[in-house]
Amino acid sequence: MAINLVNVGKVIGNPQTRILNNINLTIADGEFVSFVGRSGSGKSTLLYLLSSLDIASEGFVEIDGMKVSDLKPDDLYQFRNLKMGFIFQFHYLLAELTALENILMPARKTNQMKQKEGYALDLLNQFGLKGKEKRLPRQLSGGEQQRVAIARALIMKPKYIFADEPTGALDSVNAKIVIDIMTRVNQEQGTTVIMVTHDAGFAQLARKQIHLVDGKIV
Amino acid sequence: MxxxxxxxxxxxxxxxxxxxxxxxxxxxxxxxxxxxxxxxxxxxxxxxxNNDAHIHIESREEFLSQHSLDQSIKFPALHVFWIQPPSGRKDNALIENPQQWYYRLKSDKRVAAFSGQLTAGVVFSVGKSNVSSSLTGCDPYAQVKVSTISKHVIEGRFEDLATGGNRIAIGEQLQKRLGVHLYQNVLVSLADRPATPFKVVAIYKFGNNNADSQAYSSLADVQKVNNTLNKVNVIAVKLVDFSQASFIAKTWGHFGLEKVESWDEINGSxxxxxxxxxxxxxxxxxxxxxxxxxxxxxxxxxxxxxxxxxxxxxxxxxxxxxxxxxxxxxxxxxxxxxxxxxxxxxxxxxxxxxxxxxxxxxxxxxxxxxxxxxxxxxxxxxxxxxxxxxxxxxxxxxxxxxxxxxxxxxxxxxxxx
Known part of the structure; x- marks a missing residue:
């Protein structure tokens, strides 16, 4: 049992709006799960609750048997650094850093730059970005930027990958490349991949699909 | 980061x-x-x-009031009414007992040097030029220790005053106004006394108009001109550590009737x-x-x-x-x-x-x-x-x-x- 949600609800804003209602969900290690649903159905919120970036208003989230709400901030930050990788719809690369430096940012946090540099170059190579390690994000295409962002999410060899519409800003060719990478990571490394997507085709590539309607799993 | x-x-x-x-x-x-x-x-x-002494000891100025002479009245009197109440300055601007001060200063290890001075208001004359200013009598050897005057001498030697015989060191401004040169004579007159010739043996320049408009001579010569033999009105004291001047001046202020002021008190403004x-x-x-x-x-x-x-x-x-x-x-x-x-x-x-x-x-x-x-x-x-x-x-x-x-x-x- 890797991630466990028990009676989780989420209410935001003033006046209060209910986004998620009584979610009970278990995601096992090594699964590839996709959340699908319309805009506003609560799938992104659910992803952020699972990944500890957000806090549940009701119920609780357990990751590796630990209640997220019980974790001390420093433990939570360390957990994120070592065990979680995030991919967003927009690449969110740091504009001032090169592709390689961006990838190594999580490793910089734990002073593992040197140890991880070889792996970072290997990832760039695997993702068709060989020779572009010294380029700044603005010198890369949209697809290349997203691949650098995926490499950054993978650099610490995390146990979990959380992807929020990773193909949302890409053309179909690049979107397929990104989905292929995530599938490969899941299959070859056993990484748990949890992905939010609008694209029904990509959602079907996941072994488990979770449909959300008005904040409830259906 | x-x-x-x-x-x-x-x-x-x-x-x-x-x-x-x-x-x-x-x-x-x-x-x-x-x-x-x-x-x-x-x-x-x-x-x-550096240019001047760190402490000045001078006679205290005391001004008379209506009751200043109450203790001096020799007959029994319940009420004294003055037609013209006492007023004006009581002292004669001279230090009463300079020898006592000299003895005290000699035995104080904090004192580097001291010089008794007598300053008199005089009129300097050369030909038709008359300038009223002050003439300070001092021991030239002691004076060069309490001030930097010898460093500011631009012509002649300040120490030449020591030989006596009516010699004078004048400031550059005074020299210009009198139009006098080194080794020429200047007439010095005081109140109604006859003018006395003084030979210029040094010309100094501090760069300060006031100081450069005055003159120095030996103490004995000025005492003679002023008719106040063995009297001084200021004792200039140089300390080993000038930063202690204020403290030392306060202590000495209790010793006698004289006014004792440190350099920083004098220049408080x-x-x-x-x-x-x-x-x-x-x-x-x-x-x-x-x-x-x-x-x-x-x-x-x-x-x-x-x-x-x-x-x-x-x-x-x-x-x-x-x-x-x-x-x-x-x-x-x-x-x-x-x-x-x-x-x-x-x-x-x-x-x-x-x-x-x-x-x-x-x-x-x-x-x-x-x-x-x-x-x-x-x-x-x-x-x-x-x-x-x-x-x-x-x-x-x-x-x-x-x-x-x-x-x-x-x-x-x-x-x-």
Missing amino acids: IFLAFRYLFSKKKQTFFTILGIFFGTVAFVGISGLMLGFRGYIIDQLV IFNVFAIQDFIRFMSTGSIILVAGFGIFNVLNMTVMQKRKDVAILRSMGYTDGDILQLFFLQGLMVGLMGTMTGLLVGFLVCKYASTLPAVHGPIDSGAGGTMQISFANGIYIQAAILSMMSAIISSIQPARTAEKLTPIEIIRAGAE
Whole structure:
């Protein structure tokens, strides 16, 4: 049992709006799960609750048997650094850093730059970005930027990958490349991949699909 | 986080340059203005401390009042009514018992030298030129120990006064006004007494109009002219440590009837001016640095807004609140550090250059050796660095704390791009 949600609800804003209602969900290690649903159905919120970036208003989230709400901030930050990788719809690369430096940012946090540099170059190579390690994000295409962002999410060899519409800003060719990478990571490394997507085709590539309607799993 | 803070700063070179410029100008202004003001002050204090004695012992001026003579009335009287009440100065402006003071000063180890002086108001005449001024009688050998007069002699020798026989050392201003030259005679007259010829054996120049309009002679000669043999009206004392002057003067003040004043008490008004100068200096340069601080504050606040998505992604990578705070705080600190360091260096160079410039024409010009008196005291540079860095640090705290409080989910929900 890797991630466990028990009676989780989420209410935001003033006046209060209910986004998620009584979610009970278990995601096992090594699964590839996709959340699908319309805009506003609560799938992104659910992803952020699972990944500890957000806090549940009701119920609780357990990751590796630990209640997220019980974790001390420093433990939570360390957990994120070592065990979680995030991919967003927009690449969110740091504009001032090169592709390689961006990838190594999580490793910089734990002073593992040197140890991880070889792996970072290997990832760039695997993702068709060989020779572009010294380029700044603005010198890369949209697809290349997203691949650098995926490499950054993978650099610490995390146990979990959380992807929020990773193909949302890409053309179909690049979107397929990104989905292929995530599938490969899941299959070859056993990484748990949890992905939010609008694209029904990509959602079907996941072994488990979770449909959300008005904040409830259906 | 210093690596990323550096990258942020140097990705916007122009913005960073102008932010640094604010602190830079503030620091240069502080160092420059302080160097100039304190240099001038140092010169003035040097004049006060070294050119003259540290302590003056002189007869106390006492003024008569209606009841001053009550104790002196020899017959029993319940009420005394004066047609013209007593008034005016009681003493005769001479030290009653100078020998007692000399004995005391000789045995005090804190005293480096002392010189009994008799100063009289006289009229100097050469041909048709008449100038009224003061003539100070002194022991020339003791006088050169309590003041720097021998260093300021531009013609002749001050010590030549010691041989006696009506010799005189005159200030340059007096010499010009009388049109007299070395080894010529000057007539000295006092009140209704006949004029006495004095030979000019030295001409001195302090660079101070007042001092340069006076004259010195041997104590015995002035006592003779003044008809006050063995009397002095001032004892000038040079101390081993001038900073103790005020304390020692207060102690000696209890010994006798004489008024004992230290150099800083005598020149108290100058120190008030110095205090006002300090206030103006800190206010003017402080406001430049304050404005520069606002510059840092604005730029950092803007950077925090622009870098919200970076904060979100850094948080998702496991960077802590403290890391985010550091990231923005370090930027302010680096701007402050660069502005301060370059400001200190350029400020120093400006002061170095200023110290080679000729002084504004005036009495201090010659005394100061012809160039501007600039202070290079370490304190100026330390104060400038502290002020500038404090400004940068205080300006960086609030934006850094704003960034620290940003939560990734809010940024992501807001769709920061």
